[in-house]
Amino acid sequence: MWVYIEKIRDFVEQEVTIKGWLYNIRSAGKLMFPELRDGTGLIQGVVSKKEVSEKVWEDFGKLTQESSVIVKGLITRHPKKEDVYELQVKDLEIVAIAEPYPITPKEHGVDFLADRRHLWLRSPRQSAIMRIRNEIIQSIREYMYNNGFILFDTPIFTPNACEGTSTLFSTDYFDLGKAYLSQSGQLYAEAGALALGKVYTLGPTFRAENSMTRRHITEFWMMEPEMAFFDLNDNMNLIEDFLEYVVQRVIKNKKQELDFLGRDLSKLEKVKKPFPRITYNEAVEILRKKDIPLIRKTENGEEHIRPFPYGEDFGAPHEEAIVEAFDKPVMVHRWPAEAKAFYMKRDPENPKLALGVDVLAPEGFGEIIGGSQREDNLDFLLERIEEHQLPLEEFGWYVDLRRYGSVPHSGFGLGIERVVSWLCNLEHIREAIPFARRPNRIRP
RNA sequence: UCGAAGGUAGCUCAAUGGUGGAGCAUUCGGCUGUUAACCGAAGGGUUGCGAGUUCGAGUCUCGCCCUUCGAGCCA
Structure with a gap:
């Protein structure tokens, strides 16, 4: 039965199908730990070489990050962690192998991410x-x-x-x-x-x-x-x-x-x-007490006006000072x-x-x-x-x-x-x- | 638009004016409980663009482009 990862708690000790993408995979000899994502959450799969067919084992080796997959297996509790569930993998169907994925689980700059x-x-x-x-x-x-x-x-x-x-x-x-x-x-x-x-x-x-x-x-x-x-x-x-x-x-x-x-x-x-609820005038009083100036741009740079004059609108530093209390x-x-x-x-x-x-x-x-x-x-x-x-x-x-x-x-x-x-x-x-x-x- | 910092491998970053490196990613190999796994190997570069100074420029100077952060404006 096809289930979403966010509902996985309801299917412990049951055989389910998860349709999603490979988020990350770790291996340890005859074991592999694929992390699957389906849009509703993440779940770690466990693939044991002796539990699956040779083809399934080989296919897991081919998977790249963000490859799309349909995985069948048994939902079990994590052996060491409370309220964490795993998928004991029985079968794998590859939907599409992803080309090398640019966004890795490591760090990236904001511009790089925004482009993608x-x-x-x-x-x-x-x-x-x-x-x-x-x-x-x-x-x-x-x-x-x-x-x-x-x-x-x-x-x-x-x-x-x-x-x-x-x-x-x-x-x-x-x-x-x-x-x-x-x-x-x-x-x-x-x-x-x-x-x-x-x-x-x-x-x-x-x-x-x-x-x-x-x-x-x-x-x-x-x-x-x-x-x-x-x-x-x-x-x-x-x-x-x-x-x-x-x-x-x-x-x-x-x-x-x-x-x-x-x-x-x-x-x-x-x-x-x-x-x-405070009036504008009371807000100005707060700024005056905190000695926050109005900063105005001039030809030779900046002018700091104290005390804050009534009638001026607030900028970001003023908003912060007002909200602080x-x-x-x-x-x-x-x-x-x-x-x-x-x-x-x-x-x-x-x-x-x-x-x-x-x-x-x-x-x-x-x-x-x-x-x-x-x-x-x-x-x-x-x-x-x-x-x-x-x-x-x-x-x-x-x-x-x-x-x-x-x-x-x-x-x-x-x-x-x-x-x-x-x-x-x-x-x-x-x-x-x-x-x-x-x-x-x-x-x- | 103004001010500040920056642009080096796919990514994140190092590199006193003197042979451009590391970690991750990728490829290959190893490992039965891994959690941004780990260990070994390989491939990977027009140092944003253009000019200048210099025997020699990633590094210094000038111009341009781009990015980030802050300010103004506002939700």
Whole structure:
């Protein structure tokens, strides 16, 4: 019977068939120890010369790393190790002999591996990350479904920039001129929220920023819920509840993979409601107390400005300093409006502040969520569009949402790969997605 | 885009301006409990590209290309 390695415990002392690939093989005279991989796990086979036919013995000698095979044998407990199982090999069918495999069980550099991403994904580490990514996305979908959100898929071709700030990838669109690859589904999700109440979009987004850091890729997946009649506070309550659900479910269901990656689970177990909520101004106070300067580039190098001035946005060193004191995600809210996007509603108590919230992951993994309450007043929104010098003709439909039964509404965007990096404790975001797109890499 | 480090065998890395090496991988041989197995042997090189200095350049100088790390921007 064909079984998957992850289910092997249920078949002890039974004869099974495993279909997979040779991960590694060791030999000791009349014994061989092939390590088999089938996508769900690894198992060590034991081939004894006196137990198998001459042909099977010879065929095992021909196998190279990553050769595909169908192996029959008896599942037994490891003679020395607890909860480890082996396959006592009886028969072998070679599906295909692999050419010399470039990725060996030894060390490799990141560039070499990135060039062979299509093969790198076969390694136990990458396989564990992809399984955890799957669990994260699945738990997001289930949370949303169970809480009354409607999946609302937004377009990838768009005629306008959602936020005027970042650069967009462009392409020709028949007779209609340029089209751009979406950098966010938010504006369309707002239309969805006013139609359906609570919606979310989950799909790829694109940013043509020449960002060469361990936290950026040019094509990344984002989950963006949008809720009618939610204010900033409701938004933050949702973020807390949602993040706790996702993190706790992932550590419950993917413990084996997280252990394999060497993830410190005690840090993730602390991700429970409530999360600290601090205002932007309080965050600046933290930076001032720690004497973290704002570093600004000048013609003759760098300028270090102390104390950190109110109104400036935070960079990576600032985020790290703010998060340091907490062991949970930190929600920073009420930002200087000037630095923020045009669609954010102003704080009624202080119009210089926008009702935005950023969520900073613990352990220095940076911003995983950016959200806000949206501007729902028609005249204020028109003002913002003018201030930001955005083409009104492209935003006509968006402005319309304020004409026909406008309501307070809020939402946020969560970067899937940032969350994968955080939960898997990855050094670099390039491992968080099957095929990472970066400014200097579009292959494979 | 800016700053720093780097580019030598298939991979990871050594090599005082003076005959380019090791471990792993590959091929062959040995070994009945191996776990990135081990032991023995063999094959494997336009030192990123181009110019210059020098009797002599992997090593020094200049230009270009590429990679990594950090910064900015952001999810």
